[in-house]
Amino acid sequence: MSKPESEKLLQWVEIDRFALTHNIRQFRRLIGKKRKFLATVKANAYGHGMLEVSQTAVAAGADWLGVQSLEEGILLREKEFTSPVLVLGHVPFEGLKEAVAHELRLTVYNFETLERLAQACRELRKKANLHLKIETGTYRQGITEEDVLSFARKAREFPELVLEGISSHFANIEDTTDHSYAQYQLDTFKRILGMLEKNKIEIPLKHMSCSASAILFPDTYFDMVRAGISMYGLWPSKETFLSCRLQNREPLLLKPVLSWKTRVAQVKKVPRRAFIGYGCTYRTSRETILAVVPVGYYDGYDRRLSNSSYVLVKGKRAPLRGRVCMDFILADVTDIPGVEVEEEVVLLGKDGEESITANDLASLVGTINYEIVTRINPLIPRILI
Ligand SMILES: Cc1ncc(COP(=O)(O)O)c(C=O)c1O
Known part of the structure; x- marks a missing residue:
């Protein structure tokens, strides 16, 4: 494609x-x-x-x-x-x-x-x-x-x-x-x-x-x-x-092959002290701008990343707020000005100076990089670039 x-x-x-x-x-x-x-x-x-x-x-x-x-x-x-x-x-x-x-x-x-x-x-x-x-x-x-x-x-x-x-x-x-x-x-x-x-x-x-x-x-x-x-x-x-x-050997120079991306479905202002997502596991401490990101555990985005991971938007880290849902995650973009609907979101990969790797996600959920990449839903299109 x-x-x-x-x-x-x-x-x-x-x-x-x-x-x-x-x-x-x-x-x-x-x-x-x-x-x-x-x-x-x-x-x-x-x-x-x-x-x-x-x-x-x-x-x-x-x-x-x-x-x-x-x-x-x-x-x-x-x-x-x-x-x-x-x-x-x-x-x-x-x-x-x-x-x-x-x-x-x-x-x-x-x-x-x-x-x-x-x-x-x-x-x-x-x-x-x-x-x-x-x-x-x-x-x-x-x-x-x-x-x-x-x-x-x-x-x-x-x-x-x-x-x-x-x-x-x-x-x-x-x-x-x-x-x-x-x-x-x-x-x-x-x-x-x-x-x-x-x-x-x-x-x-x-x-x-x-x-x-x-x-x-x-x-x-x-x-x-x-x-x-x-x-x-x-x-x-x-x-x-x-x-x-x-062994005193120069390690291989390996280049990660995969990036996983999506786009913002909605941007919304949430008041201070609002509960975010299922189970009300996160409560805002300030007025917050949330990006609704249409990816969830069905897609292979591990639910254990709830409240602990981040995605990249405009080359900056946007922390996840609340639980990973079946088909959505919610990212805090309050400190990233100008985020709009359909803005590209990097779930795994690089964006400008920032990156989020399979190893990062693996250590957050206590698994190995193998599992993070293999569990990405095969129905999601793979695009050779
Ligand atoms: C039989 C067999 N050979 C080779 C490999 C490749 O291993 P690796 O991904 O660690 O290179 C695997 C991976 O699980 C395997 O099961």
Whole structure:
């Protein structure tokens, strides 16, 4: 959608194509030309808009796209993305045939999947590319060390199944500056790779790295890196940033990709000692000018931001007064002269010298930046700028 079209919108999310390209290039510099870069576009590209992000990511050199669900994978294929697409999440048995038909790569970890997948392949006269997910200590999806060999052997019994990849995922790499658990997981993964090699089971694409491990530990790269949050210009955590500093390395220069904007629905004068919003949780201490902003928790603006956050209007901070409603918030613009109906409001992003980041909102509600961006309602239009 172009900028003029956005003028009709109640709210919109702007995706900065240059920032996204810049961040991908930072990763490319880190991992080199030969390794594959998988752009993690699952969860609607962490709320950024899967199609908009995928288009830019592919143009910026992303080799693979990583989605969570069958539905996300199919959507990419329907929009004619031809890159290899890896489904990172679970595909129900009944969806396997469709996954094969759309040439989606599958993350597998259940013996039952193998039989059913092979059957789907025979019906379609197609092959399926599998990525074995190895349990190294996250205890999410994964094949245990004891089962890996028999799983790989079983998969090889089916001529329709191609063992293309093998992967794992870190449990404790963002939350700490002590990376001993991550090291333990990496050692486990390497031991399993060694065991497969000894048994002459060759799997070409080995991958384990997310943003934090890509930033901190080159020995996690293997053949492909699956970056998400930092591709979107956000640090995985303060601890990752600090660990980078502790390694005496210059941190990556990451540029936030997403801004979330709307416009003022009404400007109103409210007398001193008036109660604002549901529950009368805020009472004015002076005559106040309020901007009624048409965004609420339905849109992904967390209700816990009630009375604690701010938005940007005319490049200045306007504090929220009262509770976040389902579809509205109320901002105090008394100290920002000249605010009018339809004035642009920045909920997340920069405005002049001021900014409000996903990290700011995350610390106000006690969560992580990942959750702030991924929960922005997917129905809100994403605009590439
Ligand atoms: C399997 C898998 N790989 C890669 C990623 C990307 O992680 P990050 O966003 O920390 O880079 C995720 C994110 O949750 C994931 O679940």
